[in-house]
Amino acid sequence: MITVSIDAMGGDHGPSVVIPGAALSLERHPQMRFILFGKADEIEPILAGHPKLKAASTVVDCEVAVQMDAKPSQALRNGRWKSSMWKAIEAVKAGEADVCVSAGNTGALMAMARFCLRTMGDIERPAIAAIWPTLRGESIVLDVGATIGANALQLVDFSVMGAAMARALIEVERPTVGLLNVGVEEIKGQEEVKEAGRLLREAELSGLEYHGFVEGDDLGRGTVDVVVTEGFSGNIALKTAEGTARQIGEYLRSAMSRTWLARLGYLLARGAFRRLNDKMDPRKVNGGVFLGLNGIVVKSHGGTDDEGFAAAVDMAYDMVRNELLAHIDHDLQHFHNGQVRASLDAAVEDSGSAAKAAQ
Template sequence: MGGDHGPAVVLAGAAIALKRHPDTRFVLFGESDLVLPHLDADPELSAASTFHHCDVSIRMDDKPSQALRQGRYKSSMWRAIEAVKTREADVAVSAGNTGALMAMAKFCLRTMANIERPAIAAIWPTLRGDSIVLDVGATIGADAQQLIDFSMMGGAMARALFGVERPTVGLLNIGVEEVKGQDEIREAGRFLKETPLSGIDYRGFVEGDDLGKGTVDVVVTEGFTGNIALKTAEGTAKQIGAYLRAAMSQTWLAKAGYILARSAFERLRDKMDPRKANGGVFLGLNGIVIKSHGGTDAEGIAAAIDLAHAMARNGLREKIEADLKSFYLRVSEEAAEIPESNLQ
């Protein structure tokens, strides 16, 4: 029911994703009078779907606290998340209100053991493929321990999505020198450097231009900086696209050049298409939730469902749980080995 376009676009995206992944089954939650006309018009999608009517839908402008009060237990958003909790579904995908989705996901699924706050991880197109960037909006002002947790969760996601045994990880900072940056970043960097973790290959600090280069598989930052970086990158891609369209239409010679190089421009457009990387993964919860951009079209919705399919098939939640359990067990064992006199 969420997003700027509602059920018509969400279901169109689901139909595209179903063609790519015929083994997918959908559990749909929404208002029957708005959903069923679109669903009944697509026999293949209808056959692969189970629909549940909900009387309440969360509006895009609802405050998280308001959504929890009015939509807990009965809204389409809540029930989609609850389906993950009860194992009726492997992943919840929504294009709805981000704040409400995060609040409901935290309340319904709870965070994993030892995780204080979740993170939103985004797929980031780079010169060498794709990287993962987190957090892009869930946790503002993360401390050192949270940045370490984000590093492990991002590494687990990279293993699930990219098939990399030990993904490379970097902390986003204002410089690569160890003396630069806020105390929390430097503290997290010292720990990751001095305490090698089995699931990741820590490469130190990275800067803003490393995001596009693909210097590492996983870039870790706190939510305020990550969200600004994400919105800046999206805006820059649109700006470059506008510049190219304007340049190609100014003269007849430019138009002729565009015709001759059309295939190259189409590849560039495809590479810069933000729909291809649509879908932010909520990490650190006892279940997987993916937030689609509210303004995207059917192709963008399909990309978010593609991501959900990959995360479920490759056992993202299990990988994160195993990494966190191993890490905190190691920390507790090392703490127990410290002589009591050293703790005083």
């Protein structure tokens, strides 16, 4: 049995989207249980309309809801210990829930999740991972905006975490990992990215296959299963792709409504357009995953509908079922132990040659 803690007040529409969304996901995974945090007098009437969900849920009344436009520091000040967002995260820490889902504001959710769950073992920085639809299927891209900048070791941590997520979600045995870089010869890349590439090549991790550098256009092509970058360029890539998809959708709509022939053609081909819309539907891949914390938190888009929220809950379910955290923990220990061993070896060698030089 998998228990999901839900911040029922999160998102632009609060319980009116979150509750029906959870109910949809429960249809697909009847073995789930839920703890719903939020204002009971707003939750209960909606829950009454979903008897199966009601039977699988516990409601925990919370007076405070974090505002969608609250700054992280404000949210922490006003919402720590008592808001629905905090309590939903805390349930994971306390072991009452296996995973937390919220459509609340990203900055506040990350700040609370870091504060409450703390980062795992050797991880210094959490990352937000997104699912990216590609011509080959789906890839995982991280960090799409948790922190700005990352050193080489942090990029390797992201690679290990992303690969573990790929194994859990897109079910590849040994996912391929690429580091996002620019292709212009000889100015190729930031030093950190080059260094991370060297570390990944040398570490020969069992949980992933290091592919090398990839460029922006490899994202949509699906060249690798996991694309790793720091949060600034990751966030820009994600939003640029979303913006471009919207832009082309807009061009298409305007082209198809211009002449009566085009409109007739559109009518005949509307099955095809529906397929296209499905492919481009952002609700299908809704959910950013916070990785690197002692617990999994899934962030749903704030403006999504019940279908989109259900997709985020599905994702949370899959990650728990596939023991994402245990995989990450195992792979990271393997990598960091290897690193410690390598630096010990180097130190021994150094002192050896120093001793020789002193003779």
